[in-house]
Amino acid sequence: MRWDAAARPELTPFLLVHGLASNARLWDGVGPRLAAAGHAVAAVDLRGHGLSDKPDGGYDFATISEDLRGLIAALGFDRPVLAGQSWGAGVVLDFAVRHPELTRGIVLVDGGLTDLRDAFPTWDICWTRLAPPPLVGLPLSDVEGYFRLNHADWPKEGLEGSLANFEIRPDRTIAPWLTRDRHKAILESMWGQRTADLWATLRVPALIVPVDGGESDWTKAKRAGTDAAETALRASGVPGRVQWFSGDHDLHAQHPAELTESLLTADRDGFFSGAVVA
Numbered sequence: 001m002r003w004d005a006a007a008r009p010e011l012t013p014f015l016l017v018h019g020l021a022s023n024a025r026l027w028d029g030v031g032p033r034l035a036a037a038g039h040a041v042a043a044v045d046l047r048g049h050g051l052s053d054k055p056d057g058g059y060d061f062a063t064i065s066e067d068l069r070g071l072i073a074a075l076g077f078d079r080p081v082l083a084g085q086s087w088g089a090g091v092v093l094d095f096a097v098r099h100p101e102l103t104r105g106i107v108l109v110d111g112g113l114t115d116l117r118d119a120f121p122t123w124d125i126c127w128t129r130l131a132p133p134p135l136v137g138l139p140l141s142d143v144e145g146y147f148r149l150n151h152a153d154w155p156k157e158g159l160e161g162s163l164a165n166f167e168i169r170p171d172r173t174i175a176p177w178l179t180r181d182r183h184k185a186i187l188e189s190m191w192g193q194r195t196a197d198l199w200a201t202l203r204v205p206a207l208i209v210p211v212d213g214g215e216s217d218w219t220k221a222k223r224a225g226t227d228a229a230e231t232a233l234r235a236s237g238v239p240g241r242v243q244w245f246s247g248d249h250d251l252h253a254q255h256p257a258e259l260t261e262s263l264l265t266a267d268r269d270g271f272f273s274g275a276v277v278a
Contacts, residue, residue, distance in 0.1 A: 002040075002041070004042070012081055012267050013041065013042075013078065013080040014081050016031060016043040017083065017092055019085045019111065020186055023049050024045045028157040028160070028161045029158060029257070030260050033260040037264055042077075047063075047067055048177070048182040048186075050164065059182055060185075065091070065094055065095045065098050068082070079104040080103070081103075081272050083109065085110060086111040090112045096203075100202075104205075106205070106206050106207070107263060107266075109252055113222050113225030113229060116130075118221070123188060123191050126191045127184060131187075132180060135174065136173075136174075137174075138174055139172060140163075157256070195225065205271055207240075207263070208230075208242045209244075209262060211248070211249060212244050230242065241266060
């Protein structure tokens with residue numbers, strides 16, 4: 001999806017990257033707001049997700065980064081800021097380490113700060129705990145009711161974007177666009193990712209936007225990960241900024257206006273200066 005009909009070429013372009021089992025439309029509240037401020041902006045359905053191709057393989061970080069490299073070239077974006085949520089944060093962090101010359105900066109929305117291996121010592125335990133529930137064949141009305149009940153404060157575009165995670169079949173049942181086998185392949189690549197190594201080698205500005213979900217073990221782990229990331233950035237002389245939010249993991253769907261303002265403020269402040277640190 002693109003929102004850049006009135007883009008000003010001198011302004012920073014943005015590429016928005018969704019999370020695991022999600023889709024580009026979760027950015028429907030952010031993309032148009034960035035575009036209204038004059039920025040070229042696009043959101044991607046990563047392979048296996050949404051309306052993109054769904055090959056059997058290629059769900060590792062290296063291949064996903066190559067997909068993004070090709071997309072940036074096709075879009076004609078000059079060193080965009082890449083914003084990713086959850087798994088997408090890990091994707092843009094990985095991409096920026098591999099391709100700093102193509103990256104003006106990154107934004108990590110509630111992701112890219114913790115390692116699954118710290119919580120799940122073996123891959124089998126990780127998959128047992130985090131495997132997606134069986135959703136194929138659920139009535140669409142049940143899914144709509146779930147979102148309305150559990151996300152009553154979300155704007156319309158966030159709810160509609162969440163429904164776009166699923167194929168809606170003629171009989172009004174749903175099936176996730178991301179199949180279980182491909183979900184498993186991505187989760188295994190996430191289990192193998194070591195964020196500390198990536199933060200130590202990152203050389204472009206990073207805006208870190210974690211969500212405080214209360215005094216949970218997950219929030220505590222994110223605070224520790226945020227501290228470690230800031231320490232690594234300071235050691236490398238790379239610009240880093242942290243802004244905590246309260247809310248849901250899908251912050252971009254719940255509070256798109258507030259998140260957009262954080263991105264625009266960082267850009268106006270010159271945080272995404274475009275300088276790659278040698």
